Amino acid sequence: MRMLDPAVRSVWMIKYALFTLVVTLIVGGYEITQLFSSNDRFLPVGSYTGLVIAVGALISLLIPFLRYKYWRYELLDEELYLERGILNRVRTVVPLRRIQHLDVSQDILEREFDLGKLIVHTAGTRSADVVLPGLAYDEAEQFRDELRNYITEDAL
Amino acid sequence: MASLDDFSFPRSLHPLTLVQQFLRSLPALLILLAPTILRGSAGETRLTLTFAFMYAVVVVPLIIIRYLRFRYWIEDDEVVIHSGVFTRRKRNIPMDRIQNIEIQQPLLPRLMGMAQVRLDTAGSSSSEGQLEYVALEEAQAIRKIVREFQRAETRRKVSETVHSLSPHTPVSAADLMRGTINGTAESDAEDVQEEDEEERVLLFSMPSQRVLLMGAYRFSFLFIVLILSAVQYLQLDPEELADLLFRGPFRDAADVVAESPWLYGSMVVFTAAFLSWLTGIITTFVQYFGFHLWLDDDKLQRKHGLLTLQEGTIPLHRVQTLILRSNPLMEWRRWFRLELQTMGYDVDEQGYHVVVPFAQKDTIAELSPEIRPIQWPESFHSVSPITIRRHFIRYTVLLLIVVLPIAQFWSAAYWGLTLIPFLALFAWLHYLNHGYATDGNWLFIRRGVVRRYTFALPLDKMQVFMTSASIFQRRLGLKSLSVDTAGSRSVNYPEIVDVPEECAEVLLKELTHRFRHYFEMEEEPSKRNRLLTDAADVAAAQNTHGPLSWLHSRQRVDSSANDTVVHAEDKNGKDSAELAHPPDRHVEQ
Known part of the structure; x- marks a missing residue:
């Protein structure tokens, strides 16, 4: 069983941190407007912002490591096998002949770390797109080319 | 009848x-104008x-221009x-x-001898x-x-395949088998078939009494919408309406009922149930009147x-899932309804096609093999x-989330507990x-208390297999297993929730x-040797997981199996080649 590229932890961490930052700005902005109102406050000013920062920091530090820890994938003879999830552990078996088309994508953060995502599209409904994140970009492209051989012309 | 030449120019x-x-x-x-017409003031009249x-100025010219601009030909x-x-x-x-x-022929166009034609292609969500x-x-x-064009095309493809059959041409075995087997079936049918309209076989039809009976098992809450929108648009005064309805002796009865809250409440419930039952009958009758289902070669009509x-028309090879539906009332009298899920192109029914709206279970069991070789299971694991x-804990938590906040303001809400x-x-x-x-090439999943679904998933239409275990399920050693198929999204999907871990794993592997x-x-067929080792692997895995005989009710892969056994054990005793092939016996177009 293969694991993801360890660098993906940093990407996730930065993403969680950025999200925390946005929420902090919103909540902080709200609290600043409250500074000028004369209402009696239940909690001291800045406590919500503090809470958001604390929870955000915890999530950003913890979740990427856990996510990474539980992510596994393997290319079997005729299936792509994925295992993931911290609270809800999910195993997915995608028969290779069911692949409709393949995408490799890379966002701005992933580009910095030279990582990529492999997106496997099937004709299914609920889990039609299976995403395999955190592959080295070259590897993702290689993987895609490898999988491409299996695309069959099965009629649906 | 018009011929091809008539269609060759715009x-x-x-x-x-x-x-x-x-x-x-x-x-x-009219809806726009209704309020002002009924009780208009000067300002509103201007509006x-x-x-x-x-x-x-706008709508009528648009209709005319659209008509003038529209051209079609073949x-x-x-x-x-x-x-x-x-x-x-x-x-x-x-x-x-x-x-x-x-x-399609809606009422008015039908009276004028017109019809609407919709051409659906694969891969587009709308017509x-x-x-x-x-x-x-x-x-x-x-x-x-x-x-006719499609038939001719099929024939052409088949003959091409046959031509390419010379020993020096590299042709994959798959093409070869598919081409020849389906091809012969197709051309046999072709010879017999002159006029497709007359050749089709009637599979199922419903007389009017049956449609009415079907309606009696359905409840529709459409009437609430109707009443509310009538009150809204016509700006009726509910009290005036009540005065109009309850006159003479009814007035006294209504007064008596209004006295007691219990009587009042039960009258409301009773009336609502009665009206929804009545609307159910009417809507069903309007929708399913004169229902006919035919089998025409490789299509259902x-x-x-x-x-x-x-x-x-539903091409049989596009069928992804069969769904048997009922509710407790229907099931009590063994009434069921059969739906097909197809690759999503018919937007009107979100890829669901009702093929047998209302029939006894036996009828459906007899009829569904015409769609695909299937035998509905008698018992489920x-x-x-x-x-x-x-589930009890989940429902209770949900109830508490609703009741407790309300109870802060209105203590009677505690009765909800x-x-x-x-x-x-x-x-x-x-x-x-x-x-x-x-069962053989099928996985059946049954779920639902009020709306009951039995999904029948054929092996060759399965897309993705998944198991999942939430943090609570893991503590209890449980897992959920789901199989994804193509088709349209829906609220109810085939998933087996809360099976013991090892059962889920073996089922997934199987x-x-x-x-x-x-x-x-x-x-x-040359790969058969490889299959032997696979079969042995699975059998070995099963043995380590204990005797899971429930898995292999009919067609089990025995550890001593050679491939003949694996094939011949189809319940209908059908020959192995046919089983190994997808039941769609025709060439894909």
Whole structure:
């Protein structure tokens, strides 16, 4: 069983941190407007912002490591096998002949770390797109080319 | 009947389309105007006039221009449609890509002898070409032309395959087998078949009494919408309405009822139930009146409707899932309804097609093998009984989330907690109605308490296999297993929730194994040797997981099996080649 590229932890961490930052700005902005109102406050000013920062920091530090820890994938003879999830552990078996088309994508953060995502599209409904994140970009492209051989012309 | 030549130059729609479109735009105008007409003041009258003016200047010319701009014709191998007022659209639909031709006749066009033609192709969520409206004979002629083209195309492909059969040409075994086997079946049918309309076999039809009976088992809450919108748009005064309804002796009865809250409440519930039952009967009757289902070679055809006559075609090889539906009331009298899920192209029914709206279970069991070789299971394997506890806790938490906040303001809400025993009952019913079964190339999953679904998933249409275990499930050693199929999204999907971990794992392994095996058999018989080791692997895995005999009710892969055994154990004793092939016996177009 293969694991993801360890660098993906940093990407996730930065993403969680950025999200925390946005929420902090919103909540902080709200609290600043409250500074000028004369209402009696239940909690001291800045406590919500503090809470958001604390929870955000915890999530950003913890979740990427856990996510990474539980992510596994393997290319079997005729299936792509994925295992993931911290609270809800999910195993997915995608028969290779069911692949409709393949995408490799890379966002701005992933580009910095030279990582990529492999997106496997099937004709299914609920889990039609299976995403395999955190592959080295070259590897993702290689993987895609490898999988491409299996695309069959099965009629649906 | 019109021939191909008639369609080779641009044609307009039926002229009466203008009348129909005009009539169809009237209700919108009336709804806009209704409030002001009924109780208009001076200011509102001006508004009314403005609307009417805009209508005359904008809507009516639009209808006319749209009609004038619309042209369609049939070229060598495609249907061409030019349309559009502001944005011109030129659309070419290759005939061999057309999957479904639907002819619909709503009431008014029907009276004028017109029909709507919809051309559906694969891969688009909405109808790709729509002719609104053409003469009925013309619609039928178009359908015939497209069908004949597709037949000829199929024949051509088959003969090409046969030509390429010379020993030096590299042809994959898969092509070869598919081509020859399906091809012969196809051309045999071709010789016999002259007129497709007459060759089709009637599979199922419903007399009017049956449609009424079906309605009696359904409840529709459409009447609430009707009443509310009537009150809203016509600005009726509810009290005036009540005075109008309750006069004379009814007045006294109404007063008595209004005295007691219990009587009042139960009267409301009773009336609502009665009205919804009545609406259920009416809507069902309107929708399913004169239901007919035919089998035409490799397609199902159905026709139904009282006001709007609907005709549709479902190519059998597009069928992804069979769904057997009922509710407790229906199930009590063994009534069921059969739906097919197809690759999503018919938007009207979100890819669901009702093929048998209402029939006894035996009838459906007899009829469904015409769609695919299937035998509905008599019994299902239960999931773990721990699921009762889990569902009870889940329902209770939900109830508390609703009740507790309300109770802060209105203490009577605590009475809601008396529902808790019923939640336990409901959780138990959920357990009783949830189960799965495997049989040859099929996986069956049953779920639902009030709306009951039995999904039948054929091996060759499965897409993705998944198991999942939440943090709570892991503590209890449970897992959920789901199989994804193509088709449309829906609220209810096939998933087996809360099976013991090792059962889920073995079931997953068994399914993926059978899946692989299915296609190996279809494609390359030379791979059979490899299969042997696979079969042994699975058998070994099963032995380590204990005696899971429930998995292999009929077609089990024995550790001592050679491939003949694996094949021959189909329940119907059908020959192995046929089993290994997808039941769609025809060439894909």
